[in-house]
Amino acid sequence: MAEGFIPVCEPFLDGNEKKYLLEAIETGWISSAGKYISLFEESFAKYCGVKHGIAVCNGTVALHLSLVTLGINEGDEVIIPNFTMIASAFAVCYTGATPVFVDAEKETWNIDSSKIEEKITKRTKAIMPVHIYGHPCDMTPILNIAKKYHLKVIEDAAEVHGATYKGQKCGSIGDIAAFSFFSNKIATTGEGGMVVTNDDALAEKCRYFKNLCFPLTGQRTYTHDDIGFNYRMSNLHAAVGFAQVERIEEYVDIRRKHNAIYKEVLGDISGITFQPEKTWAKNVYWMNGIVVEKNKFGMSRDELMKKLREKGIDSRLFFSGMHRQGGLQKFGCDCRGEYPVTDWLAENGLYLPSGSGLKEEQIEFICKTIRSLKA
Ligand SMILES: Cc1ncc(COP(=O)(O)O)c(C=O)c1O
Structure with missing residues (x-):
């Protein structure tokens, strides 16, 4: 690496x-x-x-x-x-x-x-x-x-x-x-x-x-x-x-702590939405997913991923909808119909580095980089 x-x-x-x-x-x-x-x-x-x-x-x-x-x-x-x-x-x-x-x-x-x-x-x-x-x-x-x-x-x-x-x-x-x-x-x-x-x-x-x-x-x-x-x-x-x-309790705490840092630094940026934590839920933030809205953030999800990569920061696309899977269509699944939320997530979502071994300085660097890219 x-x-x-x-x-x-x-x-x-x-x-x-x-x-x-x-x-x-x-x-x-x-x-x-x-x-x-x-x-x-x-x-x-x-x-x-x-x-x-x-x-x-x-x-x-x-x-x-x-x-x-x-x-x-x-x-x-x-x-x-x-x-x-x-x-x-x-x-x-x-x-x-x-x-x-x-x-x-x-x-x-x-x-x-x-x-x-x-x-x-x-x-x-x-x-x-x-x-x-x-x-x-x-x-x-x-x-x-x-x-x-x-x-x-x-x-x-x-x-x-x-x-x-x-x-x-x-x-x-x-x-x-x-x-x-x-x-x-x-x-x-x-x-x-x-x-x-x-x-x-x-x-x-x-x-x-x-x-x-x-x-x-x-x-x-x-x-x-x-x-x-x-x-x-x-x-x-x-x-x-x-x-x-x-050690699992510790790993869950780390994931939650990392998410809190991401949200603290990036939570107020318009055009970036994190997965929430509903009052009835404990979110363990396996991945720190964000949805990027180009009209508000000033840059598309794909452009942001490219810029992050140039700075040495890895990220991943969100899942693509099941109705878009050729293999499932061949199998006989009904892939017709509209799934607007899935498509919105698939087109605009990415996840940021999320491993339990991340250092806080690394998360701060990622956040700083994203803030600097905001138009
Ligand atoms: C929601 C979901 N279901 C099932 C699986 C399959 O698990 P595995 O990769 O261990 O086969 C994954 C894997 O990441 C997953 O994210």
Whole structure:
């Protein structure tokens, strides 16, 4: 990496990661058995306030496993936000079900719950709210709709380790939830994921399907009653994950502190809008997203990204809407219709450096640079 370059996000591995990893190597427990798997699962589940954690190899398969476990199948429909990362939609496609899109709300960038009911059909089986960039979805209306139409709720909590909705941890609110531990996440295992749930039967099914449908107890006869998946996490990854969970509260505090600095210095600039923190939410600011309005800021999002890059500051585009994805169209998703908020976010949004290892001087430099670019 070039000296002075500020990456958009880097992993922060400054605890017991090396020690636990070495121990896993030295003891030979490098596959999917070993003490770190259960230590990681139990500690993260406890952190989320749920009974069960099932470690898997990434967040995408955590979503797929959640859907499979709930019995989502070909011919079904699952409602997802249009403004999300592609994995939310792909996980639905893997089951043979069809993702159905709902636009975002302008303020929080999360799914607009007032637009969910109009998308419900006889085939709808579940809603998958995605807590975007660190801010929880407004879950009460979503849970009410789910109850009214007998739908399951799968939280895509990939980006919100530690966030809370009305005091309750994201991931503990719906029937089941999926987290990612990719290297840019607040807690990471490099590649990794976890399904969390309070439901004993769902947890058992997850453990069964994630390990090729081997029976959970008794002797292995190598006969399998269902089609399963190898979604196991290795003890090596879990060793890193357990060390990360030991420090997770600290990482969340750092993310929130960094956001407070960004907002303090840039919050009054017209044409730049941050994701808010609603009174009922704890936003963990996985990413410091901003929406840039050219007519007010004097420069477009793309021009700002270019200028930042020239100063050695990395940034990333916001997600592109699901209705704009050729792959989903080919799959048979209905990509027609207008999604104005998603398009507005996709065209004007970027995220600024957000890793937990950022130094305050670096954030100040980023803010100073942005202020100097304001027309
Ligand atoms: C909202 C969302 N869902 C799912 C995923 C998939 O997680 P993974 O990259 O671990 O497969 C991501 C990854 O960043 C994500 O942001």
